[in-house]
Structure formats: C-alpha cells, structure tokens
Amino acid sequence: MARSAPHDRYILGVDLGGTNIVVGAMSVDGTREFGMHEIPTRAAMGADAVVERIVQLIERVAAETMAATGASRDALLGVGIGSPGPLDRERGLVIFTPNLGWRDFPLRDRVSEAVGLPATLDNDANCATLGEWWRGAAQGGRNVVGLTIGTGIGGGLILDGRLYHGASDVAGELGHATIDSTGRRCGCGNYGCLEAYASGPAIAERAREALAGGEPSSMPALVGGDLSRLTAALVYQAAREGDRLALEVVxxxxxxxxxxxxxxxxxxxxxTVVLAGGVTQAGDALFEPMRAEVRRRAFKPAVDACRIVPGSLQGKAGVVGAIATFAQQQGLM
Incomplete structure (x- = not known):
C-alpha cells in the first residue's frame, strides 16, 4: 500500500498551562490546521480531572480533524504535549509544577493510554519557541532563542535547527538568569532574576510602586482605584494612550x-530572538528601546547577525510547537 503524503497524516498538540488547556491538530508538513480549542485547566480539581479534560479535548479535535479531512483514525499519528516543568522527558514525567501542584506525574503515558496514540512530552516554553521557529516569526532561523513572557518568563533554545535540552532537561530557563545579584526576590528563591522584573506580575508590581510616589497617572482610573487589579496589559494600554508613568515602566x-x-x-x-506572550501587546514602545539596549550592551557582530522579533502565533505557539516536538522525536521532520 502506498504511504500517505504528509498532508494526509496528522499530529495533535496539547499546550497545558496552569490556567488553560489548548489543543489543536496539524498535518505533518504544517500546512493545514484544525481545532485550536481552549478550555480552563481547573487544576484545583486534581491531576486525574485535568487529564480527563485533556483527553476530552483531544478527542474533540481528533473528531473534527477526521470530519474535515475524511481521514481515518489511523491517519492520526500521535500527540505532542507541552507542559510546565521541570520534566523528565525520557520517562514522560512532570517532576514538579507549582501552578498545577503535581510531583512525578506520568502525564505522557496517562494521555497516551487514554487516547490510544503515542505521545511525547516537552517543556511548554520549548514548545512555544519551536512553534515560532517552525511556523511563526522565527522561520528561517537556525540558532534561535525564544522568550515567553507571561505570569513567568520561560525560554527555549534551538541550536542548529534542534531543540537544546541540556544535561538534565532544564536548559532554556532564561527567566532565571540573574540580572541583579542583590535584586528582587524571585519566586524560584533566587534574587535578581529577569523574571522578578519583567514578567507580567512583576511589571504590574513595579507600576504600583511607581504610583506610590504620587506621580499623576491614568492607571488608577483603569482599575477603579483598586491597584491590586492592575495588570501588565493595563500598563501597556496606559502607555499606548500616552501615560508618562506607564511609558517609563515600559x-x-x-x-x-x-x-x-x-x-x-x-x-x-x-x-533570531523571538519574544512571545503578553509582552507583544506593548509593541514598539517596548521593542524599540529593548533593541537599543541590546545594541548598547552586546558585541556588535552578534547584534548585526541577529533579528529580535515579536512572536506571531498568538495563543497557539505552544500547540504548534508541541506538534513539532512530536514530529522531531518521531523523525518526521
């Protein structure tokens, strides 16, 4: 029997987060996309309930993919899963993730057994970086650094066209690079991590500190005077509207x-350096001075060789990358 073409075979992808689960499917060659549905994770219900929700969404996307393409179940090659870590990819374990409250949880095998398909597991930020490299803003790059900026700051490294995992699967924790050895306490326990200054919550906290100085700003009005409701997205909004204090925070x-x-x-x-997540909402107000700071600090040959771009796969980079990790690990790309 002739082997089906890449556009007739499909891989499902799961992006598991502490807040939401996103599942989609793509053809092996990445030219066709299906699903991309999102549901709340509801981590408080426990690991078994979260797995059940993942499985239900996978089955929904699988059914939609087969209906849209006329493909049989045999055309679904497997499932790539992106999860917060740290992970043990070899054994398919989530070693620990505070947002979900899991320890040594066999996520890969639980999902694989439930849907009857092979599965792979990788770090969610690795997946987002690989997704932008495969189908997003970092296409064409061979050596790519990815930063995902949201509740925390994750990272991924693609070296010579392959994800780099390091000796124990924790390469790419770029948000925990120290930028001030005596600086702010980070959630990881260290002081002065990049995440402690430039993650979404850290941006909002720095804005609240600036507002405590009494400088006039439109930001309090955006939250009805309740500064505990201030978010990085609202800081970006105020900056776009010309608020001087918000612009300085950005x-x-x-x-x-x-x-x-x-x-x-x-x-x-x-x-290529690609930045994804909510940070892209800030636009040129953030990217132009950031690029200027990079030019000021980095060696000129490194600057000249590198483009710094916002991610383009809004809301789906993790799913696209999870699919790509499965394809890479199975020798399909």
Whole structure:
C-alpha cells in the first residue's frame, strides 16, 4: 500500500498551562490546521480531572480533524504535549509544577493510554519557541532563542535547527538568569532574576510602586482605584494612550529585557530572538528601546547577525510547537 503524503497524516498538540488547556491538530508538513480549542485547566480539581479534560479535548479535535479531512483514525499519528516543568522527558514525567501542584506525574503515558496514540512530552516554553521557529516569526532561523513572557518568563533554545535540552532537561530557563545579584526576590528563591522584573506580575508590581510616589497617572482610573487589579496589559494600554508613568515602566522593562537579551546574544550568538506572550501587546514602545539596549550592551557582530522579533502565533505557539516536538522525536521532520 502506498504511504500517505504528509498532508494526509496528522499530529495533535496539547499546550497545558496552569490556567488553560489548548489543543489543536496539524498535518505533518504544517500546512493545514484544525481545532485550536481552549478550555480552563481547573487544576484545583486534581491531576486525574485535568487529564480527563485533556483527553476530552483531544478527542474533540481528533473528531473534527477526521470530519474535515475524511481521514481515518489511523491517519492520526500521535500527540505532542507541552507542559510546565521541570520534566523528565525520557520517562514522560512532570517532576514538579507549582501552578498545577503535581510531583512525578506520568502525564505522557496517562494521555497516551487514554487516547490510544503515542505521545511525547516537552517543556511548554520549548514548545512555544519551536512553534515560532517552525511556523511563526522565527522561520528561517537556525540558532534561535525564544522568550515567553507571561505570569513567568520561560525560554527555549534551538541550536542548529534542534531543540537544546541540556544535561538534565532544564536548559532554556532564561527567566532565571540573574540580572541583579542583590535584586528582587524571585519566586524560584533566587534574587535578581529577569523574571522578578519583567514578567507580567512583576511589571504590574513595579507600576504600583511607581504610583506610590504620587506621580499623576491614568492607571488608577483603569482599575477603579483598586491597584491590586492592575495588570501588565493595563500598563501597556496606559502607555499606548500616552501615560508618562506607564511609558517609563515600559521603557524600564525594555532596558531590563535588553540587558537579558544582550547576555543571550553574547553567549549563544543566535540569528533570531523571538519574544512571545503578553509582552507583544506593548509593541514598539517596548521593542524599540529593548533593541537599543541590546545594541548598547552586546558585541556588535552578534547584534548585526541577529533579528529580535515579536512572536506571531498568538495563543497557539505552544500547540504548534508541541506538534513539532512530536514530529522531531518521531523523525518526521
């Protein structure tokens, strides 16, 4: 029997987060996309309930894919899963993830057994970086650094076209690079991590601290005077509307990110740095001063060889990358 073409075979992808689960499917060659449905994770219900929700969404997307293509179940090759870590990819375990409260949980095999398909497991930030490299803003790169900026700051490294995992699967924890040895306490327990300054919650906290100085700003009005409701997205909104204090917070965030990215240029000499997540909402107000800070700090040959771009796969980079990790691990790309 003739082997079906790549566009007639499909891989499912799961992006598991502490807040939401996203599942989609793509053809092996990445030219066709199906599903991309999102549901709340409801981590408080426990690991078994979360797995059940993942499985239900996989089956929904699988059914939609088969209905849209006329493909049989045999055309579904497997499931790539992106999860917060740290992970043991070899054994398919989530070693620990505070947002989900899991320890040594066999996520890969639980999902695989439930849906009757082979599965792979990789770090969610690795997946987001690989997704942008395969089908997003980092296409064409061979050596790519990815930063995902949201509740925390994750990272991924693609070296010579392959994800780099390191000796114990924790390579790419770029948010925990120290940028101030005596600086703010990070959730990881260290002081002065990039995440402690430039993650979404850290940006909001720095804005609240600036507002405590009494400088006029539109930001309190955006939250009805309740500054506990201030988010990075609202800081970005105020900056776009010309609020001077919000603009300064965004510029300071750009300088901090620029320092971190400059270190990465000097260490890895990438051809592409891609930033994904809510940070892209800030637009040029963040990217222009960040690029300027990188030019100021990094070696010129490294700067000249590298483009720094916002991610383009809004809301689905993790799913696309989870599919790509499955394809890479199965020798399909």
């Amino acid at each position: 510029r300071e965030t750009a300088r901090l990110l620029g320092a971190g990215v400059a270190n990465l240029l000097n260490i890895f000499n990438p051809d």
